[in-house]
Amino acid sequence: MKQKIGVYICQCGSNISDYVDVDKVLDSVKDLEGVSLVKITMFSCSDSTQNEMVDDIKNEDLDGLVVASCSPKLHLPTFRNVAIRGGLNPYNYVQVNIREQGSWAHSDNPKKATEKAIQLVKAGIERTKYSNALEKTVIPSEKAVAVIGAGIAGMKAAIELADMGLSVYLIEKDFFVGGRITQWEDLCTVEELASDTVTRLYDEVKSKDNLTLFLGATAENMSGSVGNFKLTINIRPRYIKSDFNKDKIEELTGKCKTLTPNEFDFGLTKRKIVFKTYPGALPDIPVVDIKNAGDDINIINEFKDHLDLDRKDESITVDIGSVILATGSDPYTPKVGELGYKEIDNVVTFQEFKRIIELSPNGKLKYNGKDIKSVGYIYCVGSCQAEGNMYCSRFCCTCAISTSLSINKRFEKIRFYHVYKHIRTYGKQEVLYDQAGRQGDIFFKFDEDEEPVVSMVDGEGTITFNDLLTDGEEISVSPDLIVLVTGMVPRDDYKRVAEVFKAPIGRDKFFNEAHPKLRPVETVIDGIMIAGASQGPKSISESTKSALSAASKADALLHKGEIELEPTLAMIDTSLCEGSGLCIQACPFNAITMIDAGGKKLAQVEKSACKGCGWCLAVCPHDAIELAGYTNNEMEGMIESLITV
Amino acid sequence: MSNNQNDQKDPKILVFSTEKISDPAIDLAGLLKLHYPATAYTINVPCSSGIKPRWIMHAFEKGFDGVFIAADGTDCPYSIECTTKTGELVSKVHGMMKEKNITPARLKMAAICSVCAEPFVKHMKTFHSELSAMASN
Structure with missing residues (x-):
């Protein structure tokens, strides 16, 4: 338990001190057990105060740090860095929010605002007392990224990643690249044709040695965690040989009679079963729609030497460190x-x-x-x-x-x-x-x-x-x-994609970013980025911007070849675990497995897969699981401090 | 209910908020100076489906008059199942409360999105009034 805690109460100019009697807060906490030092600061986040804190940690040999100021969303990283500079573990620092949830929320009643601030600071001190020094885990990572969707956003992200030196797997569900914009010819607000734009991007994709394009391919399953995912891809056959004779395929197309509604034209036209979605579709290789062949199957068999009719669905697995979801949208x-x-x-x-x-x-x-x-x-x-x-x-x-x-x-x-x-x-x-x-x-x-x-x-x-x-x-x-x-x-298969990648879905059913302003292309699932209209309606310009941003984030994550993981992880107390398995059912990330420990079943957490959501804690009938940073001692200590006057 | 007479007039509420979703809404309420009872204290957790029942029971045992779970709802960054899971958690704790003769209505849950400052304030005012009424009955 921490015994030498430094407490800093911020006035935030007058944002806090106008409504909270900071001297009274100081008097109320200075004699609490474990508190070694209490100071009132004008701006805790100022350079001079940060330096003062660093000196205090060193000179007073502090073992814990509390700053009562604004929301942790603003300055948690700031003060964690102060702790590190002073030689403290950053997880022995606790930020108490007495501004947004104190002075401002209760500016109508300064007396009550002060009383609340006192309780909140006491709770922060209590949490610090029980805080443990936690270490981020460093693991080696793959320098490879899977980009899902070869529309504008996906191709742009893939090209950028390849230019950065990463290996890229570009996975497209359809047999042709370009996505939705291929259905539009003229683009606004530029005097440019969609087909020209797609052609330019496709040529770039094909020119990259470290970029592999899979067409007719879907991501089926993913295991592992950030830096080290294993992604299984299913590739459907095109039924055309790679060294196909163009004249023979044109002859085959001419002979086929069966017509089926053309999805590309929303059923306004019909297409043959050997087809390209539109004349300029890329790659310039038709697809044979065997399932709808009907009577044309006999004609197809006549041309079997030029086709690859025995080919089946193929499943391959690639090792990747990160994923960019660029699956686009459907029209309403x-x-x-x-x-x-x-x-x-x-x-x-x-x-x-x-x-x-x-x-x-x-x-x-x-x-x-x-x-x-x-x-x-x-x-x-x-x-x-x-x-x-x-x-x-x-x-x-x-x-x-x-x-x-x-x-x-x-x-x-x-x-x-x-x-x-x-x-x-x-x-x-x-x-x-x-x-x-x-x-x-x-x-x-x-x-x-x-x-x-x-x-x-x-x-x-x-x-x-x-x-x-x-x-x-x-x-x-x-x-x-x-x-x-x-x-x-959202694309009609958004749920399936979300399930494969555990990607969060928002209220609008598009993929959800971790924070709209500060982490606009990341999800809360480490290593899973989102780009383009898969995140929500976007213009082409906005889509490419988000694609470039997602590519940069993926590169920043992987280029060192190793990554750090947050230490907020579930921890099993093996002396209490009875192997009920309820935690395994509850975990949304398949991060818990059951092991046999000398005849006793015990739950075991895969650290690299645990996201720290805590779902397993709530269901354990034996209270055998704790979450680092949210232990029973920390949580119940805070609860008692909040209620005890 | 807590023994202190003043507390009976001004019920204390423990709010479990979530770091990425509901806590920003509670911060926003403060930023907008939307006032709510000052005896509502927030502890944040990663996800509302990860709150241990024993923490809630501990709050009641130590004297909190009400516990409010500001849940992630459908915005949960971890799983689309969150609303269901938090609901199951609340049902489980309601059962535990009945065993201890604690009125289940003293534990409430509502989904609070990251910009739901006004709904949060409304919930706090309503819950505070309900707890006051329970105390006077």
């Missing part, structure tokens, strides 16, 4: 009947509209064989919902408006009606909004509590709404095409 699919979707012929989603544009002949925008002369957008479909997807999908307003501009350069004059709840063309994109108005587009605003109605009126699909810009007047428009501007949702 409206329910049948939602704003007329799938019930009224001329209602489509924005993503379908983008394909309709690409599938239209030059000079004529057509849908179902009809010329399109007018388009009505309804915004925020599947986003900004009162219930459901409450988030804004961020990209849709800009993309929809940008498309209304680009379409008029490509086709004959098309009239656009924008029926919106909010328009969020933030930053430089505001220019597009301005241009759309100048082009003659008409904007209507509906109240978020009064969604538009889409119905058939006189045989035409019609949008009816109350327009706030004309004092709530009811307006109806019947454009040739009604486009539901749909936002982003």
Whole structure:
């Protein structure tokens, strides 16, 4: 137990001392058992006070340190470093929050704020008394990273990591790279084609000797922990030989007759069973969709010398130190009947509209064989919902408006009606909004509590709404095409991916970062990073930025070849463990195993896999598990100090 | 309930908050000067599903009038199962409380997200009032 604790009570300028009587706090704790020194400081975080603390630790031979100041979220690392500089173990330092949870929260009642501060500081002292010197564990790590998803974010992260000298495994579920943007041709806000962007990135990927691309591949299972994961990958066969004869495959494609809905075009077209998603898809190697071959199987067999029909699913395992999840997003699919979707012929989603544009002949925008002369957008479909997807999908307003501009350069004059709840063309994109108005587009605003109605009126699909810009007047428009501007949702297999990597999922069902500002691409699972729209709706620009950030974090973690692990780990008291196994069931990280110790079953914690969540503590019927830094002595000592006046 | 007469008028609440989710919300309440009873004291833990039942019982035995678990809910960084697990923990402790003739309503749990400052304050005020009412009955 610590007997020479130094206690520093911070005034934080006057942020604390305006409401908390710091002298009274000092008087209340200075004679407590174990307290060797108490000081009031103006700013504990200032360099001069930090140096004073370092000197005190050395000169007074302190064995524990308490700073009563602001939230640990701000200065825990600061004062842990002070402890280290003074020669103390950083885990013998405890920070007590008497500002956010003291002076500020109770600025209405200084007397009560002071009483609370006294109790909190006493509890901090008690915790320090029982604190143990803990050491971070250092383990060797693999200098290799798996990037899941070869869309824009995944390819960008993989290229960057390869340039940093790490081995990279880029794993893509589809047989072609590029992800969702390959379904869009023109990109905003740059005069650039999506296919050109994908081609440039793909060429870079292929040029890296230390980057391996797996296509038709899914991550199936991962074991181990940060620095030393083992990832099992399942690779589906493409059924085309690597040295395939292009002419023969084209001949095979020509002979095949079976057609199946083309997922790439959202079922707007049909494709053959030997196919590429779009003509420029990369790599330039078709796929044979054996499952849907139907009668074409006989034709396929005729060409078996050029195919790899005996190939089965292949499973391989790679050793990696970190993972970047860049699995992207799916477009929101409206329910049948939602704003007329799938019930009224001329209602489509924005993503379908983008394909309709690409599938239209030059000079004529057509849908179902009809010329399109007018388009009505309804915004925020599947986003900004009162219930459901409450988030804004961020990209849709800009993309929809940008498309209304680009379409008029490509086709004959098309009239656009924008029926919106909010328009969020933030930053430089505001220019597009301005241009759309100048082009003659008409904007209507509906109240978020009064969604538009889409119905058939006189045989035409019609949008009816109350327009706030004309004092709530009811307006109806019947454009040739009604486009539901749909936002982003997580990929349909997000749960499976989350399960494989133990990745945390947020309320919006996208992957969740550890901290939105301070750790925006890390998750609380050490070594698992997130990038791009897998984290939430993002533009391409935002996706690449997050990908570069995630790559940097992965490199920072692994480039030394060894990593440090936090010491907040579950500890089994083997004298109390009766081998109930409940801890094994409770652990979300498979960090506990049962061992046979001379005929007695005992739980054993794998330190590198334990994340310190404490779930095992709560279920042990024999109280045989403690969490380092949260032992019974520390927790119950704090509880008693808080209640004892 | 604790023996001190003043305490009976001003119930003491032990709040178990979580370092990454609910504790930031409680900090935010302070930052926004959203006031709540000053007899609510916070101890943070990594996750609300990792609170030992004996810690909660210890709080009651030592004189806390109420224990509030500011749970991670669906934002839990460790697992999507957290709400269920914390719920199971609360049910288990409710059973232990009944055995000790402690009113189960003195242990409450609510999910507090990292920006849920106002809901936290509301919970504290409501729970404080409920505990006051229990004390006077």
